[in-house]
Amino acid sequence: FxxxxxxxxxxxxxxxxxxxxxxxxxxxxxxxxxxxxxxxxxxxxxxxxxxxxxxxxxxxxxxxxxxxxxxxxxxxxxxxxxxxxxxxxxxxxxxxxxxxxxxxxxxxxxxxxxxxxxxxxxxxxxxxxxxxxxxxxxxxxxxxxxxxxxxxxxxxxxxxxxxxxxxxxxxxxxxxxxxxxxxxGLAPGRLADFLLLEAPDAFAPLAVYVGGELVAREGRLLEPLPAPPWRKASLGFVRAPFGDPDRYLLGSAPVLRLENAVITRQTREASEGVAAFLLDPPGAGPGRSPG
Missing domain, CATH: 3.20.20.140 (Metal-dependent hydrolases)
Structure with a gap:
C-alpha cells in the first residue's frame, strides 16, 4: 500500500x-x-x-x-x-x-x-x-x-x-x-506469489498462485478475495445550523466543471428554486438511501 x-x-x-x-x-x-x-x-x-x-x-x-x-x-x-x-x-x-x-x-x-x-x-x-x-x-x-x-x-x-x-x-x-x-523473483525465502504464462510474450496468466496456493486459473477465481483488514472508521454528519436540522438549503451550489479527462475547475451555479439535501432520511437504514 x-x-x-x-x-x-x-x-x-x-x-x-x-x-x-x-x-x-x-x-x-x-x-x-x-x-x-x-x-x-x-x-x-x-x-x-x-x-x-x-x-x-x-x-x-x-x-x-x-x-x-x-x-x-x-x-x-x-x-x-x-x-x-x-x-x-x-x-x-x-x-x-x-x-x-x-x-x-x-x-x-x-x-x-x-x-x-x-x-x-x-x-x-x-x-x-x-x-x-x-x-x-x-x-x-x-x-x-x-x-x-x-x-x-x-x-x-x-x-x-x-x-x-x-x-x-x-x-x-x-x-x-x-x-x-x-x-x-523466484528464489528460496521469497514470497511464493507468482503467475504462470504460456510463453514469455503471452501476458494473460494461465494460473495465479498466492502463498504457493493456486487461486485463479484461465481468468477464473478459485478462491474468494480476502477482505482487507480495514480499521473501523468513525464518521458522522455536521448538522446545518439553521431551519430544519436535517436539511441544507442552498441558493447556489459549488460545481466541478470537467475541462478535459484530467482537469476540473470549481465554479458556483445558481440553483433553480431551492435545492434541499436530506440527511438520515426517515426509513433509510444503514447503507441505504431513498429512491
Whole structure:
C-alpha cells in the first residue's frame, strides 16, 4: 500500500486538519510508499511539514514519490534534493529522460485517463533503464477488463521485447519499493506469489498462485478475495445550523466543471428554486438511501 503525506486538495484547513502525527499509516508494515505528493511547489518552496514527512518516510525505510506534473528540470532537481525518489507525470520521452538523469525512478503511465505510453516509448533508448516502471494511474474498471496490465506489457514488449517488459512490471518495481528480497523473483525465502504464462510474450496468466496456493486459473477465481483488514472508521454528519436540522438549503451550489479527462475547475451555479439535501432520511437504514 501507499499513503499520502498531505491531502490532494488545497483546503484552507488542510495542514491543520491533517497534521503529520495524525497519519500513522507510514508505520504500518503493509505500507511501502509515501505516494503522489501533488503539492510539489510547496516542497520546492521548503514547506516544513512536507519536508518532515519525506524525511520520516525515509527514516522508516519507505520511498517517497512526487506528482511532478509540469515541473521544469530545475524544479525536478529541487524535488530530488528534497528526498523524492520517483515520479509518474512524464508526458514525453524527453521528460522521462530528464527524470532518469536526476536519479528518479520513473513510471511509464498508460490508462483510460492518461494513454501516454506510445508517446513515451517512441523516443526512449534501448535497453530500458532499470529505473523504469509501469503504472496505470487512474484507470476506469472497463480499462482493466479491456486491456489492463497485459496490454501495457504487450506495448512495451513490441518496443523492448517480452523479458524487458516483464522486468518493468516485476523486478524493477520490487527493487524500487526495497522489497526485492521478497518480491520480483523466484528464489528460496521469497514470497511464493507468482503467475504462470504460456510463453514469455503471452501476458494473460494461465494460473495465479498466492502463498504457493493456486487461486485463479484461465481468468477464473478459485478462491474468494480476502477482505482487507480495514480499521473501523468513525464518521458522522455536521448538522446545518439553521431551519430544519436535517436539511441544507442552498441558493447556489459549488460545481466541478470537467475541462478535459484530467482537469476540473470549481465554479458556483445558481440553483433553480431551492435545492434541499436530506440527511438520515426517515426509513433509510444503514447503507441505504431513498429512491
Amino acid at each position: 501507499a499513503t499520502r503525506l498531505a491531502p490532494q486538495s488545497l483546503l484552507p484547513e488542510g495542514e491543520e486538519a491533517f497534521p503529520l502525527e495524525a497519519l500513522p499509516l507510514l508505520e504500518e508494515p503493509g505500507v511501502a510508499l509515501a505516494a503522489e505528493i501533488t503539492r510539489w511547489p510547496q516542497v520546492v518552496a521548503g514547506e516544513e511539514g512536507l519536508l518532515e514527512g519525506i524525511l520520516r518516510a525515509h527514516l522508516l525505510g519507505r520511498r517517497a514519490e512526487a506528482h511532478g506534473a509540469g515541473a521544469s528540470y530545475a524544479k525536478l532537481a529541487a524535488l530530488a534534493a528534497a528526498g523524492l525518489d520517483a515520479d509518474h507525470e512524464a508526458l514525453t520521452a524527453e521528460e522521462v529522460l530528464n527524470r532518469l538523469r536526476l536519479g528518479f525512478w520513473t513510471m511509464l503511465r498508460h490508462s483510460s485517463l492518461r494513454p501516454d505510453l506510445p508517446a513515451l516509448l517512441e523516443g526512449l533508448p534501448l535497453p530500458p533503464s532499470p529505473r523504469l516502471l509501469l503504472t496505470t494511474d487512474g484507470a476506469a474498471p472497463s480499462f482493466y477488463a479491456r486491456e489492463g496490465f497485459p496490454g501495457l506489457l504487450r506495448r512495451v514488449s513490441a518496443w523492448a521485447g517480452p523479458i524487458e517488459a516483464l522486468r518493468l512490471a516485476t523486478l524493477n518495481p520490487a527493487t524500487f519499493l526495497a522489497l526485492d528480497g521478497l518480491l520480483g
